[in-house]
Amino acid sequence: MDFIFSFFIIGGIIVAALNGRIDIILDAAVSSAEGAVQRSINLIGIVSLWLGIARVAEKSGLIAILSKAIAPVFRRLFPSIPKDHPALGCILMNLSANMLGFGNAATPFGLKAMQELQTLNDTPDTASDAMCTFLAINTSSVTIVPATIIALRTSAGSKNPTEVVAAILFATTCSTLAAVIFDYIFRFFSRRKI
Amino acid sequence: MIAEALGASVSWFIPALIFVVFFHAHLKGVRVFEEFVEGAKEGFFMAIKLIPYLVGIYVAIGIFRQSGAIDVIVKLFSPVLRIIKAPTEALFVSIVRSISGPAALGLMMEIFDAHGPDSFIGRLASTMVGSTDTTFYILAVYFGSVGIKKARYSPIVGLLADFTSFVASVYIVRKMFL
Incomplete structure (x- = not known):
């Protein structure tokens, strides 16, 4: 996992630099981070719902x-x-x-x-x-x-x-x-x- | 016809499942509401715990995708593509598929707009997007949720399976529609 993670980030930055588009890196990083939190917030409801149901099914x-x-x-x-x-x-x-x-x-x-x-x-x-x-x-x-x-x-x-x-x-x-x-x-x- | 029947039974499946769960629990005398809340609490903390992992994987994927690094990989693989007679765009779809679900769907719709859903590449994209899942996302989230740091051979197996799906998709779509 560490390798893939570094590969994506380092590879991405190198390619962007070579393409002369280094300015998009910060943008991509920040908007992805925000998207991730948004996604997690949406997950809270769904995961709570289904684990609630799962718990009922487990107890029965x-x-x-x-x-x-x-x-x-x-x-x-x-x-x-x-x-x-x-x-x-x-x-x-x-x-x-x-x-x-x-x-x-x-x-x-x-x-x-x-x-x-x-x-x-x-x-x-x-x-x-x-x-x-x-x-x-x-x-x-x-x-x-x-x-x-x-x-x-x-x-x-x-x-x-x-x-x-x-x-x-x-x-x-x-x-x-x-x-x-x-x-x-x-x-x-x-x-x-x- | 078959697809319609499947579609109808699918829309019944989840309500029926929830019904069975609660009905059975009620018969067994489970304190349904209390247990539901207990489970939901677990789900809440699970989702919160996931946030840092999701941020990590989203940032890495975002940088990789928007920098154009995927295009470089596609170029590297183009000799292999020529051997299995697959359009370059198809490999692009396949790679995007294993790192980001929404991006793969977006890409598929772009292809539909450009070439039509009933074109060769449109069918191929549908098949590839439909036949695998977002490997890296799932690995990061599932392992992250229980604090696993060493994924061992999981990423390699996931990628090999994705590649198999790519080759199988190209093969079957050529066979069925060409």
């Missing part, structure tokens, strides 16, 4: 029921998470919200899942295997209903806004498979030194 035992139901599939993907652990339920909720195209609902469950995974992590500053797998699947996101894309295509006057759904399904399946496979390979070769 609904998340435990879900975790148990998907345990057979998830045990292969996440061998380090104990059976019936609430992390599984949160991961399921996050991934299914993502699949259906509800980015807003997905984020709170994802954050909650990370919190649960962190309780299982014995090196709190370093990502655990389960976290890496979870984020690999999450960032490659299996999308079944690309609602936003369809809406934007419609508003741009497409004759057939949904014609890309099959293509998206194909590409997203490929990328998620690739994510799972690469994750497995890297996990295998990077046995953590503790």
Whole structure:
């Protein structure tokens, strides 16, 4: 993460300097910082709402029921998470919200899942295997209903806004498979030194 | 037809989910309001804790994007593009996609305006934007929210998956629409 962070900032400044547009750097930095806070403020409501609902579901035992139901599939993907652990339920909720195209609902469950995974992590500053797998699947996101894309295509006057759904399904399946496979390979070769 | 049916069931999904959660909790005798507030409190602090991480990632991405550094990367990769027969613009979309969601949507709409949503590049952009997520943003926010400093191989896996999606998108859109 440190490397990428420095790469973006240093690379950006060098390129801007070479292009003779060094004046935009300060502008970009300040407006991005403001945008980030704006975004976080908007997140407060959504995250509070969904974690409130998630807490109710957890207390009633609904998340435990879900975790148990998907345990057979998830045990292969996440061998380090104990059976019936609430992390599984949160991961399921996050991934299914993502699949259906509800980015807003997905984020709170994802954050909650990370919190649960962190309780299982014995090196709190370093990502655990389960976290890496979870984020690999999450960032490659299996999308079944690309609602936003369809809406934007419609508003741009497409004759057939949904014609890309099959293509998206194909590409997203490929990328998620690739994510799972690469994750497995890297996990295998990077046995953590503790 | 199928898309419409999917769309209808999607608009039912969230209300149904919330209904099931509260109905089940009520049956189990959970103190619903108290627990909701407790969870919401957790969410509040989580969102506040995220602010510094979001500021960091937004600033880095903002500088990188507005400086034109992305164009440099696109140029570096243009020999590879020629091999897989992808338009340069497509790689640009793909790179932007993995660092900023709103920017990728904006770029896609720009392409729709310039070439039309039913053009080759319009379809390709739709497919690429629809098939992956904002890798760097998600990694920063999710790891940041629990204080993880070392992401290990996560960024590499994310990028490899994004690249796979790029290649797969080019392949399938050529196959289906050309």
